[in-house]
Amino acid sequence: xxxxxxxxxxxxxxxxxxxxxxxxxxxxxxxxxxxxxxxxxxxxxxxxxxxxxxxxxxxxxxxxxxxxxxxxxxxxxxxxxxxxxxxxxxxxxxxxxxxxxxxxxxxxxxxxxxxxxxxxxxxxxxxxxxxxxxxxxxxxxxxxxxxxxxxxxxxxxxxxxxxxxxxxxxxxxxxxxxxxxxxxxxxxxxxxxxxxxxxxxxxxxxxxxxxxxxxxxxxxxxxxxxxxxxxxxxxxxxxxxxxxxxxxxxxxxxxxxxxxxxxxxxxxxxxxxxxxxxxxxxxxxxxxxxxxxxxxxxxxxxxxxxxxxxxxxxxxxxxxxxxxxx
Numbered sequence: 587x588x589x590x591x592x593x594x595x596x597x598x599x600x601x602x603x604x605x606x607x608x609x610x611x612x613x614x615x616x617x618x619x620x621x622x623x624x625x626x627x628x629x630x631x632x633x634x635x636x637x638x639x640x641x642x643x644x645x646x647x648x649x650x651x652x653x654x655x656x657x658x659x660x661x662x663x664x665x666x667x668x669x670x671x672x673x674x675x676x677x678x679x680x681x682x683x684x685x686x687x688x689x690x691x692x693x694x695x696x697x698x699x700x701x702x703x704x705x706x707x708x709x710x711x712x713x714x715x716x717x718x719x720x721x722x723x724x725x726x727x728x729x730x731x732x733x734x735x736x737x738x739x740x741x742x743x744x745x746x747x748x749x750x751x752x753x754x755x756x757x758x759x760x761x762x763x764x765x766x767x768x769x770x771x772x773x774x775x776x777x778x779x780x781x782x783x784x785x786x787x788x789x790x791x792x793x794x795x796x797x798x799x800x801x802x803x804x805x806x807x808x809x810x811x812x813x814x815x816x817x818x819x820x821x822x823x824x825x826x827x828x829x830x831x832x833x834x835x836x837x838x839x840x841x842x843x844x845x846x847x848x849x850x851x852x853x854x855x856x857x858x859x860x861x862x863x864x865x866x867x868x869x870x871x872x873x874x875x876x877x878x879x880x881x882x883x884x885x886x887x888x889x890x891x892x893x894x895x896x897x898x899x900x901x902x903x904x905x906x907x908x909x910x911x912x
Contacts, residue, residue: 587607587608587648587649587907587911588607588608588610588645588646588647588648588649589607589608589609589610589647589648589649589650589651589907590610590612590642590645590647590649590650590651590661591603591609591610591611591650591651591653592611592612592620592621592622592651592653592654592657593611593612593622593623593624593625594622594653594654594680595653595680595827596625596627596628596803597732597803597827597828597831598680598710598730598827599611599625599630600625600628600630600733601730601731601732601733601896601899601900602651602900602903603630603631603633603634604631604733604896604900605900605903605904606900606904607633607907608633608635609633609634609635610635610637610642610645610647611623611624611634611635611636611637612636612637612638612639612642612660612664613636613637613638614638614639619656620656620660621638621639623636624636627802627803628803639660639663639664642664642665643664643665643666647665647673648674648911649673649674649675649676649907649910649911650669650673650674650675650676651675651676651678652669652675652676652677652678652705653677653678653680655698657669661673661675669705670702670704670705671704674910674911675704675705675910676705676706676707676708676906676907676910677699677705677706677707677708677723678708678710679697679707679708679709679710679714679718680710680824681714681823681824682711682713682714682717682822682823682824682845683695683697683714683717683718684822685759685822685823685824692717693717694719695717695718695719696718696719696721697718697719697720697721697723699721699723700718700719700720700721700722700723701721701722701723702722702723703722703723703724705723706723706724706725706726706906706910707720707723707724707725707726708725708726708727708728708906709725709726709727709728710727710728710729710730710824710825711727711729711824711825711845711846711849712727712729712846712849713825713845713846713849714727714824714846715727726906728899728902728903728906729893729894729899729902730825730827730830730894730899731894731895731896731897731898731899731900732827732830732831732834732890732894732895732896732899733896734834734891734895734896735804735807735831735834735835736834736835737834737835737836737884737887738807738808738811738835738836739811739835739836739837739880739883740811740812741812741813741814741815741837741876741879741880741883742812743812743813743814744772744773744814744873745772745773745774745775745813745814745873746768746772746773746774746775746813746814746815746816746817746840746869746873747774747775747777747809747810747813747815747816747817747832747837748765748768748774748775748776748777748816748817748818748819749776749777749778749806749810749816749826749828749829749832750762750776750777750778750820750828751778751779751780752778752779752780753765753776753778753780753781753784754780754781754782754783754784754787755780758821759820759821759822759823760819760820760821760823761819761820761821761842762784762787762788762819763788764819764862765784765788765790765795765819766788766789766790767862767866768817768819768865768866768869769790769791769794769795770866771866771867771869771870771873772815772869772870772873773794773795773796774794774795774796774817775795775796775798775809775813776795776796776797776798777798777801777806777809777810777828778798778799778800778828779799779800780799781797781798781799782799784797785797807831807835810831810832810835810837811835811836811837813837814838814872814873814876814879815837815838815839815840815856815869815872815873815879816829816832816833816837816838816839816840816856817839817840817841817865817869818839818840818841818842818847819841819842819862819865820841820842820844820845820847821842821844822844822845823845824845824846825845825846825847825850829841829847829850829851830850830890830894832886833850833851833855833886833887833889833890833894834887834890834891834894835883835887836883836884836886836887837883837886838855838856838872838878838879838880838882838883838886839851839855839856839857839858839882839886840856840857840858840865840868840869840872841856841857841858841865842858842859842860842862842865843858843859843860844860850889850890850893850894851886851889852885852889854881854882854885855882855883855885855886855889856868856882856886
């Protein structure tokens with residue numbers, strides 16, 4: 587099939603374009619949100635091909651994977667076709683409800699496509715499908731798949747690793763306010779985008795909390811795997827791909843027991859709790875017991891491979907795409 591899909595979330599798209607289809611990835615001048623084009627920090631296959639809006643009309647698009655309401659307007663404008671009616675479409679919902687302006691209160695958040703029955707909504711977690719009011723829209727869940735970075739954990743650095751994007755802006759949502767408590771029990775490395783101002787906002791000591799702003803994914807994986815433990819202090823979001831990547835690397839996990847994390851991380855893979863004090867005790871224990879960290883990391887990797895492997899993810903998407911284009 588020829589699948590039209592925007593580059594919205596890099597890690598998710600990196601897995602998606604590993605399938606057997608031809609992927610048309612819009613690109614616009616300046617590579618803005620309407621067309622980022624191919625990733626420049628991941629090695630995507632040649633089957634993921636950049637197309638301009640003008641080029642798209644000459645393409646025989648079989649199906650579109652929508653990820654924002656804006657995408658429906660772009661399909662109408664660029665292709666002159668109506669998604670779900672004369673162009674098969676799926677709406678991929680990345681987010682947990684309540685994250686976007688105008689979402690409405692949780693758990694009463696109504697999905698923007700809830701009043702349509704011609705575009706199925708594919709949620710990335712069962713939690714998200716449960717908490718959205720999906721109305722009469724058909725729904726399914728296709729859990730994440732990860733391009734396996736390999737078992738690379740060494741834990742040679744007795745430090746905690748956190749991955750988060752824009753923690754100053756997103757604040758409590760991603761648990762940025764919990765970093766001071768974590769830093770009291772462990773030296774911390776924070777990886778991600780938009781980290782500027784984090785020290786100042788939360789009174790963090792640069793000698794205890796090091797920032798690694800927007801590293802290439804491969805480099806980040808290498809550095810994550812050198813840290814003893816992965817900490818996921820996120821209160822409310824969809825299931826973070828960085829968490830699943832850390833599990834694939836073989837890292838033990840210490841995480842808030844919120845949203846889909848309670849399904850993704852088995853007990854033997856680390857410690858989950860809604861009590862920060864219990865999490866900090868677990869971090870301290872892993873820092874002082876490298877063997878326990880290694881065993882938990884191996885369990886984390888085994889669980890991630892079984893549930894979030896790439897082959898299962900691609901099979902699930904093949905089934906859905908065939909269904910909507912039938």
